[in-house]
Amino acid sequence: MMNGPDQDGRFGEFGGIFVPETLVPACQELEAAFREAWADPEFRSDLDGLLADYAGRPSPVTACSNLSAEIGVNVLLKREDLNHTGSHKINNVLGQALLAKRMGKTRLVAETGAGQHGVATATAAALFDMECIVYMGEVDIARQELNVFRMKLLGTEVRSAQSGSRTLKDAVNEAMRHWVSVVDSTHYCLGSAMGPHPYPWMVREFHRVIGTEARQQCLKLLDGRLPDVVTACVGGGSNAIGIFSGFADTDTELVGVEPAGGAAVGRAVPGIVHGSLSYLMQDEWGQVLEAESISAGLDYPGVGPEHSYLASTGRASYVAVTDAEVVEAFQLLSRTEGIIPALESAHAIAWVSRAREELAGKTVLVNLSGRGDKDVSQMMDILQ
Amino acid sequence: MIGALEAALRNRRDSGRKCLVPYITGGLGDDWIEVVRAAAAAGADAIEIGIPFSDPVMDGPTIQLANDQALAAGVTPQSILGTLRGADIGVPTAVMTYVNLAFHGGYQRFASNLADAGVSGCILPDIPLEEIEPWAEAADEAGVETVLLAAPTAPDDRLPRICQRSRGFVYGVGLVGITGVRTDLADTAKVIAGRLKSVTDKPVLVGVGVGSPTQAVEVCEVSDGVVIGSVVVQRMLDGGGPEGVGELVADFRSALDAAYS
Numbered sequence: 081m082m083n084g085p086d087q088d089g090r091f092g093e094f095g096g097i098f099v100p101e102t103l104v105p106a107c108q109e110l111e112a113a114f115r116e117a118w119a120d121p122e123f124r125s126d127l128d129g130l131l132a133d134y135a136g137r138p139s140p141v142t143a144c145s146n147l148s149a150e151i152g153v154n155v156l157l158k159r160e161d162l163n164h165t166g167s168h169k170i171n172n173v174l175g176q177a178l179l180a181k182r183m184g185k186t187r188l189v190a191e192t193g194a195g196q197h198g199v200a201t202a203t204a205a206a207l208f209d210m211e212c213i214v215y216m217g218e219v220d221i222a223r224q225e226l227n228v229f230r231m232k233l234l235g236t237e238v239r240s241a242q243s244g245s246r247t248l249k250d251a252v253n254e255a256m257r258h259w260v261s262v263v264d265s266t267h268y269c270l271g272s273a274m275g276p277h278p279y280p281w282m283v284r285e286f287h288r289v290i291g292t293e294a295r296q297q298c299l300k301l302l303d304g305r306l307p308d309v310v311t312a313c314v315g316g317g318s319n320a321i322g323i324f325s326g327f328a329d330t331d332t333e334l335v336g337v338e339p340a341g342g343a344a345v346g347r348a349v350p351g352i353v354h355g356s357l358s359y360l361m362q363d364e365w366g367q368v369l370e371a372e373s374i375s376a377g378l379d380y381p382g383v384g385p386e387h388s389y390l391a392s393t394g395r396a397s398y399v400a401v402t403d404a405e406v407v408e409a410f411q412l413l414s415r416t417e418g419i420i421p422a423l424e425s426a427h428a429i430a431w432v433s434r435a436r437e438e439l440a441g442k443t444v445l446v447n448l449s450g451r452g453d454k455d456v457s458q459m460m461d462i463l464q
Numbered sequence: 465m466i467g468a469l470e471a472a473l474r475n476r477r478d479s480g481r482k483c484l485v486p487y488i489t490g491g492l493g494d495d496w497i498e499v500v501r502a503a504a505a506a507g508a509d510a511i512e513i514g515i516p517f518s519d520p521v522m523d524g525p526t527i528q529l530a531n532d533q534a535l536a537a538g539v540t541p542q543s544i545l546g547t548l549r550g551a552d553i554g555v556p557t558a559v560m561t562y563v564n565l566a567f568h569g570g571y572q573r574f575a576s577n578l579a580d581a582g583v584s585g586c587i588l589p590d591i592p593l594e595e596i597e598p599w600a601e602a603a604d605e606a607g608v609e610t611v612l613l614a615a616p617t618a619p620d621d622r623l624p625r626i627c628q629r630s631r632g633f634v635y636g637v638g639l640v641g642i643t644g645v646r647t648d649l650a651d652t653a654k655v656i657a658g659r660l661k662s663v664t665d666k667p668v669l670v671g672v673g674v675g676s677p678t679q680a681v682e683v684c685e686v687s688d689g690v691v692i693g694s695v696v697v698q699r700m701l702d703g704g705g706p707e708g709v710g711e712l713v714a715d716f717r718s719a720l721d722a723a724y725s
Contacts, residue, residue, distance in 0.1 A: 088594070096595050097592065097594050098563060098592075098595055099590060100521065100589050100592070100613070101589075101592050101593075101614060101615040101617075101618065101637065102615035102616070102617050102640060103617075104592045104593070104594065104615075104617075104622075105617045105618060105619060105622075106617070243528055243532070244518065244519070249519065253519050253520075253521050256521045257521055257522075257524075257642050260521075260522070260640070260641055260642055261641035261642065263617060263640060264617075264640070350567075351564050351568060352563050352564045352567050352590070353562075353564055354519070354521075357567075360564070362564065365540050365542070365565060365568065366541075366564045366565045366566075366567065366568025366569070367518040367535070367565075368519050
């Protein structure tokens with residue numbers, strides 16, 4: 081389980097490599113380079129060293145006694161919010177930047193929604209002394225001002241994506257257009273478990289550390305048992321695929337939580353955009369719809385192909401929560417545990433809170449993918 | 465069997481002249497079909513009809529803007545094909561759009577819709593050789609010619625496979641980048657044309673970054689012809705209408721004919 085994709089980059093019927101001809105050799109080169117690096121103990125040890133000494137891994141698992149008492153569900157949090165740069169995104173970015181360097185690339189280009197992946201990429205670029213360009217939707221630039229400033233401080237050029245919905249989807253379009261033009265010198269540091277092969281596979285492998293650690297930590301905390309449920313928010317789905325990968329071969333239930341306004345898996349209509357075949361929000365003609373979510377990081381109409389596969393086989397289930405439930409959960413975790421979650425991660429909390437009756441007495445591990453500092457000013461506007 | 469698109473381009477080439485294929489965004493302006501007719505009358509050998517897609521990752525600002533305007537005006541694949549059906553254009557047409565519009569309702573249905581509308585060819589720039597088969601088989605079945613793109617980044621062993629699977633013509637991508645007019649013809653344009661000509665007898669046309677008659681003449685030193693997109697669409701966006709686009713296409717035609725005849 082979760083050892084795919086096959087040699088064509090497919091997870092069942094999903095995935096593949098739907099990119100312009102110009103990019104095919106780059107994707108193939110990347111696949112070969114990743115395959116080789118991932119099998120090289122020296123690369124693995126370099127990356128492990130960075131994850132430990134630079135990013136601060138392992139991240140702890142926190143048992144939430146106050147929240148558990150309040151909702152009657154035994155909640156554990158995998159604390160990806162405590163990583164350097166404030167989210168799980170750093171795992172993938174350190175891996176990709178190290179790989180890009182090894183491939184002789186001198187520049188990184190990335191897309192970002194909430195800015196967490198952009199900040200992580202800008203951080204790695206500063207660390208490895210690489211030039212970095214991050215595309216961000218104009219709407220997101222306005223609502224994630226703090227992260228825009230952080231990226232600039234780190235020496236990255238932030239470019240505004242002004243087409244379409246001016247959010248994450250359009251930032252991906254612009255990053256791909258840029259990559260098509262500079263593919264020789266530049267690595268596209270894609271921020272989620274989506275895109276053309278090998279990205280969904282490679283990004284999952286770079287985030288597998290979340291699940292591997294969490295499984296060991298749970299066994300220890302729960303006296304040799306595993307949690308009944310593992311849950312995580314899903315936009316493109318990188319933090320979810322990372323934590324799911326540690327539990328896929330067990331009986332633990334896996335639940336992905338999508339925003340109601342961006343529930344690609346919930347709608348279950350397959351489509352092809354941004355490099356792969358996966359579930360995709362689209363109109364009757366196949367035009368991609370604009371997602372609508374309070375959370376910039378989940379404001380995306382598609383989803384990584386492996387999630388579509390896990391949904392289609394029934395190994396994972398996917399639910400959706402509303403913006404109002406997310407705002408509620410954001411406050412709930414802050415008030416009960418003294419942990420301010422990212423709005424993205426608050427989606428997973430929102431589902432646990434809503435489903436408290438069916439989850440009563442169970443142990444639920446939530447991937448707290450990021451911290452909420454970046455969302456505080458947006459929440460101030462909403463709550464005051 | 466050779467389709468109508470390839471036959472038209474081979475005829476032009478066999479006469480010792482060069483092929484000219486303008487791209488026109490379907491549904492851009494109420495008179496777009498008149499623009500298509502004017503381009504054909506001005507000496508185009510075939511016309512590419514763009515069906516606007518929400519996320520055109522191969523397209524630069526000009527074609528993106530045209531896309532957005534057409535989509536905002538409510539254009540759909542069905543409305544464009546409906547207009548093309550029975551429109552007497554006089555030259556073959558090829559649709560250019562993105563794979564999801566073909567995939568959404570099923571490749572077979574999309575291919576037969578194209579055939580029913582009298583469209584000869586189809587170009588989907590985000591479906592490379594690795595993924596082409598299900599679509600290409602459906603298109604073959606419906607008698608629609610699938611034109612494949614070949615990019616400057618392709619290694620030598622890839623080009624014969626692209627040429628072998630391509631129908632109608634082989635579309636050489638003139639530069640490493642997205643559609644749009646550039647000041648100068650990229651060095652890669654003639655190089656990709658030469659690499660393709662050395663491995664195929666099918667017509668080789670170069671597009672992307674061919675934006676002036678001078679550039680068209682230059683790349684045709686090697687290629688069998690050109691596809692011109694953004695320069696045409698810009699004329700439409702500027703309000704040039706059928707007359708303006710007709711004049712533009714005529715300029716390219718006469719420059720090519722003056723240089724090669």
